[in-house]
Amino acid sequence: MKKTPLVILTGPTAVGKTALSIELARAIKGSVISADSMQIYRGMDVGTAKVTMEEMQEIPHYGIDIMDASEDYDVTRFVSMAKEAVEEICADGRIPMIVGGTGFYIQALLYDIDFREEEADPLLRRKLSDIAEQNGKEALHEMLYGVDPESAGSIPAGNVKRVIRALEYYQHTGEKFSDYNDRQRQKESPYDFSYFVLTDDRQKLYDRINHRVDLMMEMGIIDEARRLFELDPRGEHTAAKAIGYREFYPYFRGECSLEEVVTKIKLNSRHFAKRQLTWFRRERDVQWFDRREYDDDRKILEDMIQRINRK
Secondary structure: OOOEEEEEEEOOOOOOHHHHHHHHHHHHOEEEEEOOOOOOEOOOOOOOOOOOHHHHOOOOEEOOOOEOOOOOOOHHHHHHHHHHHHHHHHHOOOEEEEEOOOHHHHHHHHOOOOOOOOOOOHHHHHHHHHHHHHHOHHHHHHHHHHHOHHHHHHOOOOOHHHHHHHHHHHHHHOOOHHHHHHHHHOOOOOEEEEEEEEEOOHHHHHHHHHHHHHHHHHHOHHHHHHHHHHHOOOOOOHHHHOOOOHHHHHHHOOOOOHHHHHHHHHHHHHHHHHHHHHHHHHOOOEEEEEHHHOOOHHHHHHHHHHHHHOO
């Protein structure tokens, strides 16, 4: 049975995925499916560096601006959206392209990982959530480290939802969530894919992140963050947990200065980029594109096209 073609272009935040993806899509007659967990939300444009209509240059895009910030989004909803988009794109005679930096989402689609939660336990979930609220998210993360250090190493303490999911899985099955994920990763993909990861010198990447945050401040990210705060003052929804927005919450409550907010966004963004690179290094069948090895983006584009055509 012939597999569905799929191109993945990913990498850390601020590495330059968007511009390159448009050129690649034009060259291979591709359509883009966003693998960004926050660009899905309307009204969160500046803080997510969302691709604009002008930047799209008439290349079809999916998974952008289709949900309100009051709605929750997760990997199961992404996979459902992406599968429908792949079918539509292929029916149009185009090649589906996954573009974005959420490696967890990419992995789930690529290997058709099952994230159904038949074992969901609301009481246990509430108990674990209470531990995080009362003792701090680090305390919950320590609990995970005690039973599943591998998962604790790959899931940051700040991602309370995934920490709870890993603990919940262990409580119900007696098996480490990391072992379950390892099994899922060994699945054969239903796609004939090219998996490209764009990267660069670490300091250059960090400098771009810092500059991007400064530009976001100039472009009015504070107004987007204030609207989100007014909508969800307790920060309970997925959108409010986004880097670039959650850092404003203490400022709106009068607990810190604006300068401290900017410093925190830059720091969290740099840490996020580091985690992204760690994630992609663990993935199999990945082809790395280091900007330091190319004269310009045109050379990167040519190399990607050649590798796709060789398949």
